[in-house]
Amino acid sequence: MKTSDFYFDLPESLIAQTPLEDRSSSRLMKIDKKDGKISHKRFYNVLDDIKSGDCLVLNNTKVIPARLFGSKETGAVVEFLLLKRISLNTWETLVKPGKKAKIGTRFTFGYGRLMCDIIDIGEEGSRIIEFIYEGVFEHILEELGSMPLPPYITAKLDDPTRYNTVYAKHEGSAAAPTAGLHFTDALLEEVAQKGATIAFVTLHVGLGTFRPVKVEDVNSHKMHSEYYILDEENAQIINKAKAAGGRIISVGTTSTRTLETIAEENGHVKAQSGWTEIFIYPGYKFKLVDGLITNFHLPESTLIMLVSAFLDKKTVLDAYQLAVDEKYRFFSFGDAMLII
Template sequence: MKTKDFYFDLPETLIAQVPLENRSASRLMVLDRETGELHHKIFKDIQDYLKPGDCLVLNNTKVIPARLFGTKDTGAVVEFLLLKRLSERRWETLVKPGKKAKIGTVFTFGEGQLTCEVVAMGDEGSRIIEFTYEGIFEAILDELGNMPLPPYITAKLDDPKRYNTVYAKYDGSAAAPTAGLHFTEELMSALQAQGIQIAYVTLHVGLGTFRPVKVDDVLNHKMHSEYYMLDAENAEIINRTKANGGRVISVGTTSTRTIETIANEHGKLIEASGWTEIFIYPGYEFKVIDGLITNFHLPESTLIMLVSALSSKEKVLEAYEIAVKEQYRFFSFGDAMLIL
């Protein structure tokens, strides 16, 4: 299976630069994963495709202001993107320009509230840094940090809250679980009143969301590890849904990867936490998931490979070709797809 098999031509004009004023007003493409039949709807119409007893699985991670600008004693400014917390004060980071961040180099942030030292090299050019500060790190980060928008979004985000879901709870992500950005509190209340169950998982989205597949053979790609959590209460909601004949529909590829990581061979979930490197591509047999809500993804990305695993590469690429023709908006602030 070749990476190039997942290529499609995407005009740059279709990359959404800003979110819609109303989260649930985005367009929704509905794909029948067996037949390939398509319907064109608005996201709030998702209520028409869900049944009482179904369960939506949401990733309640929260994006932190993970982009920081540090200054060397020479006056040089370097950009840090916090990717993964390794301990209380140590982080794996992406640094730009990396040549200015050699081991032993010290950087100052703001007026000195925060400093860091580069202590080691990480994977694929990342750096391990150790912070020094007094007080509460999260409060300092809120003051000094910026929202880490993906590199394909060049417009300024007026309201940083729009790069988090309305149900975001646990700090730790370097990127948003973007399928969840379409939900409003009103829509979630309406779904629950309709008899739809809601279950939450946590997966802190890391660098893998930004990095392309760089190998020709898909099987040679290695995913970056990301931290996940699932408590007993939410595991039971999902287990009960399956036992009662309801459908489990994950909201986003991150929710999918989390529950497929935790589930045993019989599709049962238990309370769990840890690090996942699961890579889902065509040929994967899903243990829990019956459907998926997701955004439109980058060509040749691990995300479009996961989507293709739930339906087929041919049906998904055909749907994407139609999405381009119909001028759907792509990526983080773009439109959505429901696969059932």
């Protein structure tokens, strides 16, 4: 299977630059998993396809203000993107320009409020850094950092909270689980009123979101590890719904990867935490997820490969071409797809 098999032509004008004023009013393309029939709705119409007994699984990770601009003693300014916390003060980061971030170099942020030393070089040229500061790191980061929007979003985000879901809770992500951005508190209340349950997993989104598939043979691609958590309370919610015959509807590829990492062959889950490198592409047999809510993804990305595994590659690519023709909005602040 080739990476180029997942290419489609996407006009730049369809890349959503800003979120809609009302999160739930984005467009929704529904694909029937049985026959491939497509219908066009608004996201709030997702309620039409959620039944009593279903379980909606959401990723409650929270994006941190992970973009920092530091300077060397020479005055050179370098951009840091915090990707993964390795220990209390040690992080894996992306640095631009990387050539200025050699091992042993010190950078200063906020006139000395925060400093870091480059201590190692990681995968794909990432830098391992150690922070030096006084006080509470999270407070300093809130003061000095900014929201790490993806590189394809060039417009300024007036309200940084719009790059987090309304249920974001556990800080640690470098990117948002974007399928969940469409939900409002009111819509989640209506989900519960229909007799469906809501469960939460946590997957801190890291380098994999920014890492393109650089190999032509899909089987040769290696995912970057990301940290996940499923607690006992939410494991019981999922297991109870599954045992009663309810459908497990995963909101986003991050929730899907977490569930499929944890699930046993019979679809049962146990409370646990750890690191996952799971790569889901066509040929994968799903153990737990019955329905998927997701955004429209980049060509040749691991995300469109996951969606193609859940449905099938031809149906997905045909649907993407229809989305282009119908001028759906793509990527993080774009429209949504429901496969059920």
